[in-house]
Amino acid sequence: MFKSNINEKLMSLIDYWKKGKIISNKKVIEAFKKIDRRIFVPEELKEQAYDDIPLPIGFGATISQPTTIAIMTQALELKKGMKVLEIGTGSGYQSAIISSIIGRKGEVISIEIVPELASLAKKNLKKAGITNVEVINADGSKGYEKEAPYDRIIITAASPEIPRHLLKQLKKKGIIVVPVGELFSQRMIKMKKNDKVKIEDLGPFSFVPLKGKKGWGN
């Protein structure tokens, strides 16, 4: 009963994405069917796992709204075998979705500044049977030089400015997806690294602030 209700909610969400032409990428939709969001939400909120809303995960962080995660994942134009940097692991759900698309030969390096959340994400990813995501407890606002260059970079917290400093950690033709703007309202920016950097605006969103050196500070 409980399970079928969850499936129904997920299917109607996918239906809404298709009808509204919000998400058309089949790989993104498959990933949502494969990775159970319930694993990544707190015990007392599991019934709301497929409501299209962000949910609190503690320490001022949230697991983003499913539609937001789907839009960001689609914007990344992921392919099998890619190496992806995520800044802001939170629950680990976004990393899990990416991991499912890039496959076993791909790799996600995900940086989380709050030690307790880094541990939580590791636990959640293990429960979900995911082995190609490396969670690192550090300030990711400067990126993560040690594992660079990356095919893709995704920042899941609000950046005060377009993070041009991350371009040098990105491969040629690489893509960065990041919410940029004020503390409570941002525009989703997609940057493509080429001879000239191409910048696209994907619309308004609202994220928790990016902390750290290149973020809003502590």
Ligand code: SAH
């Ligand atoms: N992708 C997450 C969403 C997490 S919310 C998910 O799917 O659940 C944003 C996260 O970014 C929070 O966990 C917050 O602690 C983290 N964060 C904020 N500033 C950071 C920084 N400078 N480096 C790494 N993580 C940061």
